[in-house]
Amino acid sequence: MTATHTRPHARAKAGAVRDVLALMLLPVPLIGAAISGSFTGGGTRRWFGGRGESARAEAQAAKDAAAAAFYELDTAQRDLRISVETITAVDSSPQARGAVDGFAALGRRIDEASHQYITAVDAHDLDRDDLEPSVAARAREELNRAKEELTRVKAELDRFAEELGPLLDKAETQLARLAPAVERARAALLSASNALDSVRSSGMRADYLAARLASLAPELTMLNQGAGRHGVTDTLHRADRVLRDAEAVRAEAEQLPGRAAEIDRRLVSLRTRAEALTTRAASVEPVLSELRRRFSLACWQDLQPVPERAARDLRQAGERLKEAAEARDEQRWPDATALLGTVRALLNSTDEAVSAAGDRLQRLNAVADDPRQETERARFAVRDAQRLAMAGRHTPDPRHARPLDDAVARLERAVAGLEGRHPDYWHFLTELEAVRQDAARVVERIREERGSGSG
Incomplete structure (x- = not known):
């Protein structure tokens, strides 16, 4: 306790020093045993009966009670210091800063009460053979006052600890999350690394996934440095971020063989569709010829650009298909996927335009026959x-x-x-x-x- 260093022990009498050290180092039950042993042992001290011994006994009892109160206050202060440190490790809010200030103020009250107790202990040697009853009575009064002050400060400490309950619960909850969160993040990184190794061993480079995984290395370093350096809240956020990013890399790595097979399938399918549309697009011009021959300008004028637009879209689709095949061979999976999406859009547009010309002729024929x-x-x-x-x-x-x-x-x-x-x-x-x-x-x-x- 801070208060125990406010008065050097070298200035205390030998008996008082022994008593204080014993109280600070022994558990409460042993303290009582040690004190009571001084009365029942076979020592060489001379005892005086009557009123003098009664006063000595009362003073010793007051000393024992004050020592117990001192020990309880010291224990409570140590426990509360741990609680405050727990809160400040997690929380930087004004409430947490207020807890630190409140604990410091209580520390000053504890120092004062402890000083009063140590002074009372040092002032009276209750083991003296010639201890006068009046001196014993004065010692008893001073020790009782010291004990009452220690008890009052202990009550203040208990009230303060109770007020800190919600902040402490919140901090302990976050601390309880810390180790599992960090461990989950490390496990996710290991899992992602293993998945990437497995994919690469099958002949796939997956360079972009390797780069994403490598970018998490500094985050892992900071996780390993711990919350003591980077703070609990930041460490929790970092662990969650690493977990999320590593799991995304692992999932993509595991899906990569299937993704490659899907790209191969789409390449074949879109090539076949482009060939079929090229054949169908060749029929648009004869359809337009019939529309021009049989119906008024307003019935087909909007379809005039279809052949040229279809030829252009089919040409672009062929170029993108070639680029997609190259991207697939180079294992640039995102590029291949994007290019295939462009090809699909071009073919959809061509399909709609070519179909519109044939549908127009069919509908106009039907309404001309019977409106x-x-x-x-x-x-x-x-x-x-x-x-x-x-x-x-x-x-x-x-x-x-x-x-x-x-x-x-x-x-x-x-x-x-x-x-x-x-x-x-x-x-x-x-x-x-x-x-x-x-x-x-x-x-x-x-x-x-x-x-x-x-x-």
């Missing part, structure tokens, strides 16, 4: 929406009736547009599609309103 089927589809959609709008009502809601009336008018105009010499069948089809969409929106709105109870 009534498309007309009836649109009329049915509008009538279905009108029936729903009138369900349970005498008059329709204007919010529903107006767009349906507009849809009917739009339908009639589209039908009337077919009466010319060169009807725009594509405009007719797109208008009827718009009519069906208008009717569907009204139906959706009515159902939403009735579902929410506002209709």
Whole structure:
């Protein structure tokens, strides 16, 4: 205890020094035994009966009680110091700094009470043969006062320790996480290293994974240096980060053989698809020729760029496929995957454009032969929406009736547009599609309103 160094022992009497050292070094039960032995042993000290011995005994009892209080306070201070150090190792909050200041203030109170106790012990040699009753009584009073002060300070210490409970619990929880977190991070790094070694032994370089794993080496060094150097909170965060990154490397390493096989499969599949689309794209020009011959300009003008665009996209797809194959041979897996994604997008675009030309011719042929089927589809959609709008009502809601009336008018105009010499069948089809969409929106709105109870 700090207080024990405030007064040099060299200035104390031999008996008092022996008593204090025995109290600080022996457990409480042994202290009592050591003290009581001084009364029951066969020593050479002369004893005086009567009032003098009674006063001596009372003073000795007060000394024993003060010594026990001193020992309890010393033990409590040591325990509390460990608690405060635990908190400050983890927590740098204002509350934690307040705990340090509070403990320092208590330390000063403990020093004062300890000094009072040691002074009282040093001032009176209760083993003197000629100890007078009045001196023994004064010693008893001073030792009782010292014991009471030690007890009061111990109570303050206990209250302070209780107030630190939440901070200490939080700190101990984090400390309990520390060793397992660091061990998990080390194990993850080892697992990632083993997975990488296994993949490389099969002939795969996996250089980018090796570089990612190597970048974690400084983090491992700091983990090994410990929380004493880098702090508990930072060490916990570092352990979590290393664990996460190492597990990602391990997972990618383990998936690498399957990823390589998937890239090989996609290369074959996309080459086959590119060849098939090249054949299909050659049919676009004859389709456009028929559209030009049989239908008005508005029916096919937007399809004019399709052959050129398809040829360009197919050429680019072929170039990217070649680059993807080279990346795969060089085991640049991310590059190969990205290039194959580009090839797929180019082929999808070409497929849609080529299909659009053939679909356009098919639909225009059908409507030119008999436009009534498309007309009836649109009329049915509008009538279905009108029936729903009138369900349970005498008059329709204007919010529903107006767009349906507009849809009917739009339908009639589209039908009337077919009466010319060169009807725009594509405009007719797109208008009827718009009519069906208008009717569907009204139906959706009515159902939403009735579902929410506002209709």
